[in-house]
Structures are given as structure tokens and as C-alpha cells.
Amino acid sequence: MALVGSGSAVPAVSLSNQRLSERVDTNDEWIRTRTGIAARRVSAPDEPLTVLATRAAQAALDHAGWSPEDLDLILLATSSPDDLFGTAPRIQAALGARNAVAFDLTAACSGFLFALITAGQYLATGTMGRALVIGADQLSRWVDWDDRSTCVLFGDGAGAVAVQACPAAEGGLLGFRMRSDGSRNGCLTLAQSDTHRELLAGVSAQVGGFAPIRMNGQEVYKFAVREVPAILKELLEATGTPADQLDWLLLHQANQRILDAVAERFAIPQQRVLSNLASYGNTSAATIPLMLDEAVKDGRVQPGHLLASSGFGAGLSWGGALLRWSGPQA
Structure with a gap:
């Protein structure tokens, strides 16, 4: 597997530590000294994950000099999809990659590396020739913006790498x-909310959503x-x-x-x-x-x-x- 193209996309809005301190009890020095973070990007309503991921993916295709129709596989590593049934197919459609199979892979912060390794196995078997591996998340959706221990850490963005099968001696x-x-x-979770509603006497169902x-x-x-x-x-x-x-x-x-x-x-x-x-x-x-x-x-x-x-x-x-x-x- 050779790594032959890259691309990325981030939301337009950058939220600095100083601006964040207007909402929660924190300050720039406290955040920088403990994390190294000075700012983070926050997605606007017109910047869903599909949009960011597609922008990054198209940039990687352009960098590699590929047409979307050259793709055999699109892997999206994300923990914050636009659709729990899968967001990768939306990206496939947006790119016009009609020959590619597309699916999501969830492994949180390890997700991109796990997806890259997974793509490598498909290419190594010879069943596929070209793949696009995307890592994209919008954890601003799931941060408690009143919890200074977590809200200072996370931001939104997307990156992609184009990879292709190659001789072993040229592998990446x-x-x-x-x-x-x-x-x-339990050390780091984005768990389902524990809310239920009664449907009938003696029958209840969980209400979808996440804490x-x-x-x-x-x-x-x-x-x-x-x-x-x-x-x-x-x-x-x-x-x-x-x-x-x-x-x-x-x-x-x-x-x-x-x-x-x-x-x-x-x-x-x-x-x-x-x-x-x-x-x-x-x-x-x-x-x-x-x-x-x-x-x-x-x-x-x-x-x-x-x-x-x-x-x-x-x-x-x-x-x-x-x-x-x-x-x-x-």
C-alpha cells in the first residue's frame, strides 16, 4: 500500500481559549500549560460532518491526481456520524465515486489509524486497488460546554489519505x-443516555440519544x-x-x-x-x-x-x- 495523496478540511470558526473563558471558568494560561491547546474549530449549522469529510476527501483525490470513479473503497473513521446507519455512503455520493464501496469504522481517536490498516489489508489481497481513508469528527456536538475539564480539549475537523496497491518493495x-x-x-465515554419512556402498561423503550x-x-x-x-x-x-x-x-x-x-x-x-x-x-x-x-x-x-x-x-x-x-x- 502506497500513500499517494492527502487532504483536509476544518470549520471556518476558530474558538480561542480567551473566547471560551467567556463561557466557562478557565483562562488561556490554564489551558495552554495543561494541554498545549490555544484554539479549536467549531462547526457551523451548514457544516455537517458529510460536508467537511467530502471536502477533505476531494482534496486528497486532487492531490493524488485521481478521478472519484477510480476509487474501489471509502473508509470513514468517525465517532460522530451525521447518520448512525452510516455516513460514508453520503460521502461516496457527494464525490461521485460510483464504483466504490463505502462504510464507517468507529474506534474513536484510534479510528484513522485502524481504518488505514484495514484499507491496507483489502489492497494487499488484490481485491481492491485504490482506497480513500478519511478521519473526521465533530465532537463539538457532544461536548458539555459547561464542563471545563472536557470542553477545552475537543474540536472539529477532517483529513483524508489516498492509498493504492503497489509492489511490496514500494509499500508505505x-x-x-x-x-x-x-x-x-469507562475512562473515556460518549455513552447512550439512560432515558426510557413507557409505551404500554408494563412495556417501556429507551429513548435514543447520547450523554x-x-x-x-x-x-x-x-x-x-x-x-x-x-x-x-x-x-x-x-x-x-x-x-x-x-x-x-x-x-x-x-x-x-x-x-x-x-x-x-x-x-x-x-x-x-x-x-x-x-x-x-x-x-x-x-x-x-x-x-x-x-x-x-x-x-x-x-x-x-x-x-x-x-x-x-x-x-x-x-x-x-x-x-x-x-x-x-x-
Whole structure:
């Protein structure tokens, strides 16, 4: 599987820490020192997930030089679909990708990496030739905007990567690892609301809906700084890749302190750690492709560059992938 194109899209509205402090008891210094976040994007009513994801997807197609009809597969990694029955088919229709099968994959902040690995398996079998992997989330829908422990963290966005089958020697997915631990699921949830209504005497049904995001921040932080270095160490050893051969560290953008801790563990200089957390916050499944597209388009990531990537979060789930960028520059 070769990674040959990237694209991204974010809402027009940027909500700064200072503006957010007009609603909740917080301030710019408190947020920055604990998270590294300075602002986040918030979707307007005319910017549903389908619109953002389609914009990112079209940009990736354009970057790869593909027609939508070239696609065999569209995978949408999201935890905030426009339709619980599936949003990927809407994107397929909006793109005009009439030959592609399209479906959603849910793994929260690990979602894009899990979807990229899944797409790689279809391409490796030879049953499909070209795929579009999209990570997109709008967690502004599900944040309690009066809870300062969570509302400061999350933002909206979308990113996409175009991938195609290729000879093994030219592959861009050089190795991967995936993990889940449902025993720690309660650390970060977007759970169904526990509301029921009586239909008939003795018969009740649950009312559809979800409660706001709930997170045990300390436990999630401890989980990330322990498990992410461990899975990347395992991956690098399995592929025989010394850390000093990496061009970039591309992690899920959750907290700057997590990025710094992982980089320190592998003695990777800060200038080789990709981070746009300050501008966008945690966009869940969108963070990795959004960051990758930014770094490709500004020239930091060049063809042939080697990237160690990790996604981690709700589930709890986490994974790592060793990637080589093959696509063109902007």
C-alpha cells in the first residue's frame, strides 16, 4: 500500500481559549500549560460532518491526481456520524465515486489509524486497488460546554489519505500493531443516555440519544504515556527500525505533554515531532490525517520520509504504524 495523496478540511470558526473563558471558568494560561491547546474549530449549522469529510476527501483525490470513479473503497473513521446507519455512503455520493464501496469504522481517536490498516489489508489481497481513508469528527456536538475539564480539549475537523496497491518493495505501510482494552472503557465515554419512556402498561423503550463526553483525564494521560511508547517500541523492534532513522513522529494530537513524553522516550528532537494541537485541539479521528496533510503541503514531509504514527483513546484502544510517504508535494 502506497500513500499517494492527502487532504483536509476544518470549520471556518476558530474558538480561542480567551473566547471560551467567556463561557466557562478557565483562562488561556490554564489551558495552554495543561494541554498545549490555544484554539479549536467549531462547526457551523451548514457544516455537517458529510460536508467537511467530502471536502477533505476531494482534496486528497486532487492531490493524488485521481478521478472519484477510480476509487474501489471509502473508509470513514468517525465517532460522530451525521447518520448512525452510516455516513460514508453520503460521502461516496457527494464525490461521485460510483464504483466504490463505502462504510464507517468507529474506534474513536484510534479510528484513522485502524481504518488505514484495514484499507491496507483489502489492497494487499488484490481485491481492491485504490482506497480513500478519511478521519473526521465533530465532537463539538457532544461536548458539555459547561464542563471545563472536557470542553477545552475537543474540536472539529477532517483529513483524508489516498492509498493504492503497489509492489511490496514500494509499500508505505511497513508494519503495524493494534490493541484494545475494554476493561478501561469507562475512562473515556460518549455513552447512550439512560432515558426510557413507557409505551404500554408494563412495556417501556429507551429513548435514543447520547450523554455528553465524560473523561477521567488523569487515567487517560497515564494510559497514553505508558502504552504509546510501549507499542511503538515493539513496532520499531519488529521492523528493525532504529528511532534515529525516523524522519517524523506523527501522533494523535491529544495533549502536547503526551507528544513530548513519547518523543523524549525515543530521544526524538522536538523539531521532528509533528504538532498542530495549538490550532485545532483534539479532533479525534481527524488529528493524524489533518496533521499529515499540513506537513505534506508545507513541505516538511517529503517523498520517502519515514513516519512512526500512533493513535490512542476511547475504547480504550491504541495502535502504531510505521509509514513511508510516497505522494507528491503540494
